[in-house]
Amino acid sequence: MMNKLYDLCSVDVDKYPIWDEISTNIKETIDYLFKKQYEKVYASTKYNKEIAKSLKMDCINDNNEDVANCTFYSIMIFDLIENIANFWESAENVEYAESWDKLQNALDCCKKLTTDIKQNYLLNFSLILEHLLFIEKLYPYNLFASISLGVNKLKCSICGESPFNSKCDHISGELYWGNLCFYEAQEIGDFDHIAITPFPRDKRCIILIKYDKMKVEESPFRMIYDFINKCQYPLRN
Numbered sequence: 001m002m003n004k005l006y007d008l009c010s011v012d013v014d015k016y017p018i019w020d021e022i023s024t025n026i027k028e029t030i031d032y033l034f035k036k037q038y039e040k041v042y043a044s045t046k047y048n049k050e051i052a053k054s055l056k057m058d059c060i061n062d063n064n065e066d067v068a069n070c071t072f073y074s075i076m077i078f079d080l081i082e083n084i085a086n087f088w089e090s091a092e093n094v095e096y097a098e099s100w101d102k103l104q105n106a107l108d109c110c111k112k113l114t115t116d117i118k119q120n121y122l123l124n125f126s127l128i129l130e131h132l133l134f135i136e137k138l139y140p141y142n143l144f145a146s147i148s149l150g151v152n153k154l155k156c157s158i159c160g161e162s163p164f165n166s167k168c169d170h171i172s173g174e175l176y177w178g179n180l181c182f183y184e185a186q187e188i189g190d191f192d193h194i195a196i197t198p199f200p201r202d203k204r205c206i207i208l209i210k211y212d213k214m215k216v217e218e219s220p221f222r223m224i225y226d227f228i229n230k231c232q233y234p235l236r237n
């Protein structure tokens, strides 16, 4: 089944002028990121996520689920920009485990934005995704820990019922009134095993690699170190 593509250009800005402000602010925040003005990026993303949330409440009151769902993606765009800024800042500080974590957050946002929204809104997310996937390959992390646990009880994030209950008709990964449905583990069951794998579900469970911050050029992180030094500014080549 093809999933529904959200068209962020279709929001009626006469009815919701704040959407226009959000779009302008996305461009402005990207500009701060290009110039490595991280503090401005963080202040702007914080402020804009709040106004997007209040727009979502207005849409819910207006009975407009489509625009409520668009606000979800505008928040995700600010999350993406914020995480790219976090990634750059920690990579510049030679904090590679932390920068890897932020890179994974940015990748998660960017993957969802490329699959869920029409690619006509402000930024070329496929190109950003390609760029981030390239950066990912520069890290020496290629084995990850993956924990296998039983789950006894699940809860739907939208209605609070078990997804196995007939009262819940929500689908994990879909949006409802600007909120993402996911199934939350309520009760963890038996521990099964930990696997070391190159293909984990979550690449954040890295196996830590020690390095000397004074000699990064000679460490397994030399490729990402070189890239950050040569590239100089985010989202370039």
Ligand SMILES: [Zn+2]
Pocket (backbone or CB within 6 Å): 156, 157, 158, 159, 160, 161, 167, 168, 169, 170
């Ligand atoms: Zn539900």
